[in-house]
Amino acid sequence: xxxxxxRLAATALVVAVMSSSLHAQFVVxxxxxxxxxxxxxxxxxxxYTWMLQQVQRLPLDMATRYRVVSPAWPLYDLGxxxxxxxxxxxxxxxxxxxxxxxxHVVPPLDIPDDILxxxxxxxxxxxxxxxxxxxFADRVAAVGVDQAGTIRLNGNNLLAIVQAMxxxxxxxxxxxxxxxxxxxxxxxxxxxxxxxxxxTNQFLADTVAQLVVDNTRKRDAETVLMxxxxxxxxxxxxxxQDLFRNTAADIDGWRLR
Numbered sequence: 558x559x560x561x562x563x564r565l566a567a568t569a570l571v572v573a574v575m576s577s578s579l580h581a582q583f584v585v586x587x588x589x590x591x592x593x594x595x596x597x598x599x600x601x602x603x604x605y606t607w608m609l610q611q612v613q614r615l616p617l618d619m620a621t622r623y624r625v626v627s628p629a630w631p632l633y634d635l636g637x638x639x640x641x642x643x644x645x646x647x648x649x650x651x652x653x654x655x656x657x658x659x660x661h662v663v664p665p666l667d668i669p670d671d672i673l674x675x676x677x678x679x680x681x682x683x684x685x686x687x688x689x690x691x692x693f694a695d696r697v698a699a700v701g702v703d704q705a706g707t708i709r710l711n712g713n714n715l716l717a718i719v720q721a722m723x724x725x726x727x728x729x730x731x732x733x734x735x736x737x738x739x740x741x742x743x744x745x746x747x748x749x750x751x752x753x754x755x756x757t758n759q760f761l762a763d764t765v766a767q768l769v770v771d772n773t774r775k776r777d778a779e780t781v782l783m784x785x786x787x788x789x790x791x792x793x794x795x796x797x798q799d800l801f802r803n804t805a806a807d808i809d810g811w812r813l814r
Contacts, residue, residue, distance in 0.1 A: 612734070619727035627719065630712035645702065652706035656699030666691055690777050697766045704763050708756050715753070722746060 633646040641662070648658030669688065673681055725733050725742060732738065 612731070614729070620724070623727060624723065627716050629716065630709050632709070647706075648702045649706045649709065651710045652703050653699075654703050656696075656703070659695070659699040659702050663695065666695070687777060690773055693773065694770045697763075697770050701763045701767060704759055708759070715749075718749065722749070 632650045644658040644661040646658075647653070653659070666688075669684060673684070676684060722742065722745065728734075733742075
């Protein structure tokens with residue numbers, strides 16, 4: 558009985574193993590899964606074709622067709638017998654934060670501190686205002702010379718950077734046109750644009766300052782003229798009549814002599 562039970566158990570185990578093996582080797586075909594797999598492969602092929610189209614370059618020599626040569630920033634020539642203007646020309650070439658180059662070519666402004674106490678109050682005010690206008694003009698002019706020289710000094714370096722960016726943009730090397738490379742070039746162009754804009758703002762600010770100086774000096778001249786006109790209407794008639802009487806009396810007296 559024990560042997561029969563053992564044989565039956567062994568037979569059942571063999572049948573079970575054979576049944577599981579046959580079931581594992583059986584393949585079930587699912588049309589929906591097959592269609593989905595074909596569609597996925599088709600999309601991959603279409604994406605790959607689109608990517609190949611995106612990396613196609615223009616059928617022309619971009620380096621020659623789109624190349625732009627910018628003229629270099631010229632330096633002020635110190636030759637041709639120039640001697641006295643050399644300091645300010647040097648300042649216009651390389652900058653001059655101290656303003657020494659500009660002051661070298663303008664008459665020095667004397668300091669009136671020792672005479673202010675001897676001037677009437679009204680005249681002292683006029684002198685200080687006119688003096689301040691000249692100081693204002695000198696300082697703005699010196700800063701403008703320094704800004705122009707500094708930007709001119711960096712101008713050729715900026716042109717070299719722009720030329721390098723143009724060369725990279727039309728390069729035939731695929732490494733220059735990967736997604737990361739394109740982002741890097743876009744970021745570089747943005748930073749360069751900000752730098753150029755900042756220099757442009759410096760020039761505009763200097764231009765505004767020069768206009769302020771010009772308007773200030775025009776206003777001073779108009780104020781002097783207006784004050785002279787008011788003074789003439791206020792005192793001119795009595796002064797003229799007194800002058801005429803004294804002159805007539807002198808003439809009459811000369812005749813009597």
